[in-house]
Amino acid sequence: MTMKKTICYFALLLLSIFFVACNRFDNYGYPSKITFGREGGTRTCEGEHTFYHVDISDYNGNDENTITEGENDTIVVTKDWLSVKYRVGRDYDVKIIASPNTTGKKRSLYVSGMVDNSFADIKVTQNR
Secondary structure: OOHHHHHHHHHHHHHHHHHHHHOOOOHHHOOOEEEEOOOOEEEEEEOOOOOOOEEEEOOOOOOOOEEEEOOOOEEEEEEOOEEEEEEOOOOOEEEEEEOOOOOOOOEEEEEEEEEOOEEEEEEEEEOO
16 A cells, blocks of 8 residues: 555544544433324423524424513423423423324424534424
């Protein structure tokens, strides 16, 4: 093997290590998937960091959310049948609330919570 190929392989190895080291695979302690029954309900999820912003989107990336302020500095983000309650910069837990499913179809939405300079992503599915 020539010296040029050796240097090229070494550079690729370092580059791949760099990309792996920069990504968080643990989703900041939050679950990557939550499943609700058709009756809906509330789940409390706890992570290692607090959310600073939350978006709820569908499979196509549509994230038209309703954002309201609740009591005790709580922010409530709602899209369709799903709501997320959290307190900015204070708590490491979020409440995910699903309305009952009367559609007769399985449905999914995606919660993205901003943590530091990245996102914790949670796929929320509800059975039919």
